[in-house]
Amino acid sequence: MxxxxxxxxxxxxxxxxxxxxxxxxxxxxxILDSHSRVFQSNQTITLNFEKIEGLDTNGAxxxxxxxxxxxxxxxxxxxxxxxxxxxxLMQLAEKGDELSPEPAPEKLSGLANxxxxxxxxxxxxxxxxxxxxxxxEATWLWLQHPKRIRWTAIFHCVDxxxxxxxxxxxxLSFLIGVVLCYQMGVQLETYGxxxxxxxxxxxxxxxxxxxxxxxxIVAGRTGSxxxxxxxxxxxxxxxxxxxxxxxxxxxxxxMPKISxxxxxxxxxxxxxxxxxxxxxMIMAKLLFSITYMDxxxxxxxxxxxxxxVLGMIKTPVFAVLIASxxxxxxxxxxxxxxxxxxxxxxxxxxxxxxIIVTDAFFSIVYSKLGL
Numbered sequence: 001m002x003x004x005x006x007x008x009x010x011x012x013x014x015x016x017x018x019x020x021x022x023x024x025x026x027x028x029x030x031i032l033d034s035h036s037r038v039f040q041s042n043q044t045i046t047l048n049f050e051k052i053e054g055l056d057t058n059g060a061x062x063x064x065x066x067x068x069x070x071x072x073x074x075x076x077x078x079x080x081x082x083x084x085x086x087x088x089l090m091q092l093a094e095k096g097d098e099l100s101p102e103p104a105p106e107k108l109s110g111l112a113n114x115x116x117x118x119x120x121x122x123x124x125x126x127x128x129x130x131x132x133x134x135x136x137e138a139t140w141l142w143l144q145h146p147k148r149i150r151w152t153a154i155f156h157c158v159d160x161x162x163x164x165x166x167x168x169x170x171x172l173s174f175l176i177g178v179v180l181c182y183q184m185g186v187q188l189e190t191y192g193x194x195x196x197x198x199x200x201x202x203x204x205x206x207x208x209x210x211x212x213x214x215x216x217i218v219a220g221r222t223g224s225x226x227x228x229x230x231x232x233x234x235x236x237x238x239x240x241x242x243x244x245x246x247x248x249x250x251x252x253x254x255m256p257k258i259s260x261x262x263x264x265x266x267x268x269x270x271x272x273x274x275x276x277x278x279x280x281m282i283m284a285k286l287l288f289s290i291t292y293m294d295x296x297x298x299x300x301x302x303x304x305x306x307x308x309v310l311g312m313i314k315t316p317v318f319a320v321l322i323a324s325x326x327x328x329x330x331x332x333x334x335x336x337x338x339x340x341x342x343x344x345x346x347x348x349x350x351x352x353x354x355i356i357v358t359d360a361f362f363s364i365v366y367s368k369l370g371l
Contacts, residue, residue, distance in 0.1 A: 022059030157260025177279030230330025
């Protein structure tokens with residue numbers, strides 16, 4: 001077996017003769033770099049390929065890059081004695097050089113950025129409204145044909161979004177109860193009215209912090225999960241496969257998630273309220289010597305049932321917002337892993353924003369109604 005000849009070249013009589021194996025395995029990146037300076041400007045040379053034993057795309061690109069360096073020094077290059085395969089590889093290297101990268105996005109002025117953001121918001125609003133219409137249509141179809149309801153998927157969602165979230169919701173709500181009791185109790189202690197910490201704690205947790213805190217936790221935990229799950233299915237073309245088979249992705253994927261979260265979030269909110277009140281009760285005992293019996297007795301007398309009802313009314317609305325935004329952003333994913341991460345992040349941000357806006361809306365309505 002003959003020994004492989006390494007890539008080399010010889011220059012005689014204005015002819016550069018390439019020899020050896022000009023393939024990836026034997027090439028070095030700088031094999032030609034230093035030799036482009038040898039030739040004089042306005043010189044014409046011939047590149048001879050007759051003695052090349054092997055040439056691949058990497059070798060062709062390296063030679064083409066060398067030719068470009070010579071042309072920048074105003075040296076004219078002519079190719080000679082190429083076979084059909086070598087000609088094809090050199091043409092391919094030249095075409096690859098012609099492919100220009102995507103132009104950088106044009107920098108817009110501040111006013112143009114505002115206009116771009118407004119158009120994006122308009123487009124997203126129209127698409128999300130259309131998505132809510134699809135959800136409404138699927139809901140009406142389920143009400144007309146209860147046998148179409150996917151109970152297994154719904155209960156699986158209740159388990160994933162409700163039961164498995166009990167630990168984190170309980171812990172954070174307990175800590176919020178502790179913090180609220182401490183902050184309010186320290187101020188009330190100045191006036192010798194620490195017993196009123198029960199009133200403030202009960203109203204704030206039952207009416208505001210319980211549902212709101214739970215919704216924010218679920219938006220970060222579950223809303224992002226919905227977006228990532230559906231986004232990955234979109235990336236793997238599973239959504240397209242369902243549509244091709246004539247199946248409704250909204251009915252099969254979105255509706256069970258929304259229905260399951262509408263069931264799970266009110267239950268989690270009740271758990272959050274109990275954990276918050278329990279944390280406040282322990283803190284009241286430790287810092288302000290309010291016994292458990294006194295706390296519960298005061299709580300039962302001053303906290304009306306309507307505080308619980310007003311807080312619970314918000315939870316189904318929060319659940320629909322979280323699930324629909326998460327699923328909608330998942331369906332917006334394009335064909336890249338980066339898009340999955342982007343829309344997962346957007347789903348959390350939008351869901352929390354809408355939760356706070358909706359909570360403010362409920363507060364205004366309650367105030368107008370005198371509740």
